[in-house]
Amino acid sequence: MEVAVAIFALLFVLFVAAGAIVTVKAVKAAKRGVDRTVAQARRTVEDTSLHARRLTQPGVVGDLAQLRLSLRTSMRATQEALRTGSPDDASLSESVRLFERLSAHGRELDDELKRLEREPDRATIAARLPELRERMERITHSAESLRWAARDRARKFADDDLAALSDQIDVEAGALRHWTEGPAGESMQAPAGDAAASPGGADASRSWGPVGEEAPAITARDPHARPTYAWEKPPRAEEEAPPMERPSRAEGTST
Numbered sequence: 001m002e003v004a005v006a007i008f009a010l011l012f013v014l015f016v017a018a019g020a021i022v023t024v025k026a027v028k029a030a031k032r033g034v035d036r037t038v039a040q041a042r043r044t045v046e047d048t049s050l051h052a053r054r055l056t057q058p059g060v061v062g063d064l065a066q067l068r069l070s071l072r073t074s075m076r077a078t079q080e081a082l083r084t085g086s087p088d089d090a091s092l093s094e095s096v097r098l099f100e101r102l103s104a105h106g107r108e109l110d111d112e113l114k115r116l117e118r119e120p121d122r123a124t125i126a127a128r129l130p131e132l133r134e135r136m137e138r139i140t141h142s143a144e145s146l147r148w149a150a151r152d153r154a155r156k157f158a159d160d161d162l163a164a165l166s167d168q169i170d171v172e173a174g175a176l177r178h179w180t181e182g183p184a185g186e187s188m189q190a191p192a193g194d195a196a197a198s199p200g201g202a203d204a205s206r207s208w209g210p211v212g213e214e215a216p217a218i219t220a221r222d223p224h225a226r227p228t229y230a231w232e233k234p235p236r237a238e239e240e241a242p243p244m245e246r247p248s249r250a251e252g253t254s255t
Helices: 002-056 060-085 090-117 122-176 192-197 201-206 249-254
Strands: 179-181 187-189
Touching (some): 060 122
């Protein structure tokens, strides 16, 4: 009895622990989903404000907004390209690590540009704009190099796979069209299985009659038989009977 109670207690504890683990994982997944949604909404709002600032505030503020938009757009596109291709291509793992290091420089530059937007000294910002633009171009150039290399690699693999598939299809199409010339110059299918499956070889497949029926023997036509046609009516009974011979007059007078 004590053993059964201990077993039930152990099972209860295991069920409670499993429920707690599942609950914690569900809460963490929900939290990650909420954080991801909030971060995406924040990025959307920030991008919209940058577009509006670039259009409505010309000068230094508009230039800073343009630099941030170019940087964020390039880095986001490269991140998406590497994230899409890395599960199918293990060779992109090194590119992903390099992009993570590049992303650190990009975030640092974006934070610096964000701080300069609140800087009241416009002359100092204008003096630093060429250096900031050059730094942004170096980062975006490196990101674009990784992005286009990953895209070219994926396209090359797709082209190679398509070429191999086309070759296999050509070989299969050639096998389906393969035939050899027979002894009489007639084309016959090369596979012997088809010819062996039908009685009579390859010529038997051209027969339209019932299977297993022998061809009727050819007999000579009766020269006295009149040919009949499908559109003629069947002859009547009196027409079928042979005509009776009448006695001649000479025979009648002699009697």
